[in-house]
Amino acid sequence: MTAASVLTGSGVGRGAVVGPVARAHPAPPTPTEAAGPDSEAGRAEAVERVAQAYRDVADALTARAEQAAGTTMGEVLEATAAMASDPELVGEAKTRVMQGQEPTFAVDHATKEYIDLFTAAGGYLAERVTDLRSVRDRVISRLAGLPEPGVPALAEPSVVVAQDLAPADTAALDLDKVLAIIIEQGGPTGHTAIIAGQLGIPCIVRVGGAADLADGQVVAVDAAAGTVTIDPDDDVRARAQARGDALQRLADDTSDGATADGHPVQLLANIGTAEDAERLTDAAVEGVGLFRTEVLFLGRTTAPTREEQADTYERALRALGGRKVVVRTLDAGADKPLAFVTRSDEENPALGVRGYRLVRTAPELMADQLHALAEASRRTGVEPWVMAPMIADVDEATEFARLAREAGLAKVGVMIEVPAAALRARDVFSAVDFVSLGTNDLAQYTMAADRLLGGLVDLLDPWQPAVLELVAAVSWAGGEAEKPAGVCGESASDPLMALVLTGLGITSLSMSPAAVPGVRFALSKHTREQCEAIAGAARGGRTAAASRAAALELCDPEVREVLALG
Template sequence: MTNEAPVLQGTPVVPGIGYGPVIRPAPRPQITTSSDVVPDTAREAEAARFEAAVDVVAARLRARAARASGAAAEVLQANAVLVEDRAWRGAAEGKIRAGADAVAATVGATAQFVTIFEKIGGLQAERVTDLIDIRDRVLAQLNGEPEPGIDIPEVPSVLLADDLAPADTAALDPALVVAIATTLGGPTSHTAIIARQLGIPCIVAAAGIDDIEAGTAVLVDGGTGQIVVEPDHEDAEAVIERDRADRARIAMWTGPGQTSDGHPIAILANVQDGAGARAARSTPAEGVGLFRTELCFLDRDTEPTVDEQIDIYSAVFEAYQGRKVVLRTLDAGSDKPLRFADHPDEHNPALGVRGIRIAAAAPGILERQLDAVAAAAERTGARPWVMAPMIATVAEAAAFAEQVRSRNLVPGVMIEVPSAALLADRVLTHVDFLSIGTNDLAQYTMAADRMSPALASLTDAWQPAVLALVARTAEAGSVAGKPVGVCGEAAADPLLACVLVGMGVSSLSCAASAVASVGARLSAVTAAQCQDAAQAVLSTDDPPAARAAASRILG
């Protein structure tokens, strides 16, 4: 780039280059409320009008979830649950019974819960963007206005925004929205995760982009976090051409996962249902490294039956018949509450009853899920690996492993809590494998809300403290002779994937869209280079230095 072009810096999330004119989300609806009191005789009809609008918005979100896959489907389904949240709807209906019209009630109930979520903080604060988006969609329906969202650009463009609602991000066309940069959000925010799945270069926590006017040409580098404003056109085209060449090389990679000197590393896909697994089969993914099972639990008033679960699990096992499938048991709670479970009222739900801890709040739910997994395995002839989320103690790992083995399944646990990483050697005396969830491991290690833009650099998976725990866990696996994989967003970063392999990680599981880029990058370096890069990264003090150290060695 020429020196004259201003360069802004954000936190890199999804590698790749995007160049084009800036577009911005359409303005949110203007909120005007009436102080007029609705007569007693009209309140029932007003409540019905509110309920009808909510039902329409929920149905639209479910329809989008049905068309989506992976994390996008999970997030959209969770938002459909949120729009029908009994407490939020009850608050709005209470305001209508007191004389407010449906619009004022929607605005008032939302403001009430935004305040609650912000006070709770953590992952619950993440829902504020979602809740405001839901409010605006309900208001648009009540007022007979078009649903808010992002206008489809006529030419490939770069989307800049304060933040993006999951419903908007999931609907983006990567051919027309060639890059995303947001002021808010973190490396593991919903926007970042969905952008990764769609393969759209993405930067978050980018200061200064609010001053860039729509139509301005910008170049976004999702690998470095740089946004070049009005770059020299020829320079930009040269960068784009190199990116095209990289994409062509990546597209030619067909597996299997290994370094250039033949060191094997399994490249697996993250899926959430049979449709996602079948879609992943079109990639070189060698199996499933993270089968999220909570999708079938979230949008329900009652727990899915064992027979219903058997059908859902069988669809994924059949899609990858004869190959490795790692299933994660129900990871609900916090920002993914279950309607049918007795969730306590927690001040900090991210540190509360979530993951494996749901088993105590909803007795029998884990046992029934494991029964369904075992029955699906018997039906399909599979022998899935089964892991529990949010394991914090050796005793929890031992108890879970006993239940899994009693059903002739392969037991493992997620390493997301620092205590489990520190005691990985002891945990491995009870289980057959470990899988590191870097998203939560970063959040808990750094004591930083992963949604906070002010703390985005702390929740970066390149944080040396986080990688030190990854290395410690991988070393414990090597000593025990048991596999250790990574299934968090870190596994989808091609450069970081090489570093993880150098630490001794044996498998990498990522969004299906990232499989080829990770595999192609690994195929271009030796195992010794990966090890050298790992050692160099572990001696650094911050993410930029860690990235620079890895780049010097790996190219």
């Protein structure tokens, strides 16, 4: 096997599969003919064609959103459908046609204006550029009579390959026939990677050379290694089959999380909707460690009422049947703006009024949410755990605890994402019952690196020694206070990192449900003492790579092999 037969990228998940390539239909050619109808009647007719194309695209996206209702995918599709219905975007295209531009040219250039605006805005809006392009390409394809961009109907189980996939493309997939997804662009925090991770589909993003893969060509996809092997030999095929069989056996284990000597480590799921919670009814998780309530708020022009919120929280609490449910209060602002509360004049929104800090400008949002959650608790008889994001100091922790307890909530905690809170965790624990570390934001603020910029991914590595030291400080403070300290960031889903976190004293790990079996297996093969040794070795590293290598050296060989840890 030559070096040229292996492509590399950033993997999502631990799976390995072999199958034929199914390429997505390409986007339509970029329109170059600027001149449109020269008569008033012709322009009026063209304007109506453009308007109808946008309506058709919006209707198709809305239908797909309804099919995926209640899921993260459904929420994203709803937002994309709203883009296709946006009166300003559609109006700009229509205006250009009335000024004499050819319809597809007008749509393309109207969209480019918004792409430039979204890109300049950064954060959440920059992440939506892929969706804008998807809407544009679908509208242009309809106007030009071309096949809609995206993946065609799959005749057999296949590896989907695309330059990038918008949420609408992903929603159209027949998931029973999708073995894996390969993306030439994208990133590990993009919509496709997130959805693939939630569904347990092996996915590799930023794969150089993916554009050269042809329909029907057989490839082996190894998400754990981040590799795509072209025309794999029998040995590669056998290893992929063995990995798949091993992961399936791990998924059959429904035991609670614990080390080999019985030290308990709660294994919890991250969710965003009540429907997500209902899908966990029979899942082998011990509860929910992160309920992202902002999904209720995003894409709306007004906040949901207390009654709406209470109904949603009630469904989630009932679905988990008394298992632990940790609810995070609204984490809006920065890359998750809300039309009815987010300020537009912040030069650096990631350091501005976001998360808990919204209580400074819109205290009613917090009050409504806490009272709605308390009402859901009264209806169900289930006591939820509630925590606030972006807590910076003990004063904020104390004030949030007061608000929550006055609303009738007993189990109150905070997120540790700001280095200042991590360094003073001892004080924070004095005000609350538990904490949960959001390692994504903690890495972002520790390393002064925007987590949405793919070019800074090395700085955002959770194995960065500085980040590990802050996690250790929080764990130590939790142990001293005899209060729980969990992790709900991406690092919780890494089986090797899970051993380090356990060794540091973390008491619960919350992740995508698909990641739980691998973490459960890794823990079951190591004693608590071994985890502590692995944690000590990782803390001794001078670089992220050195920290991971030191941990890997002490990891059980069977775990390394089955989970392809390297």
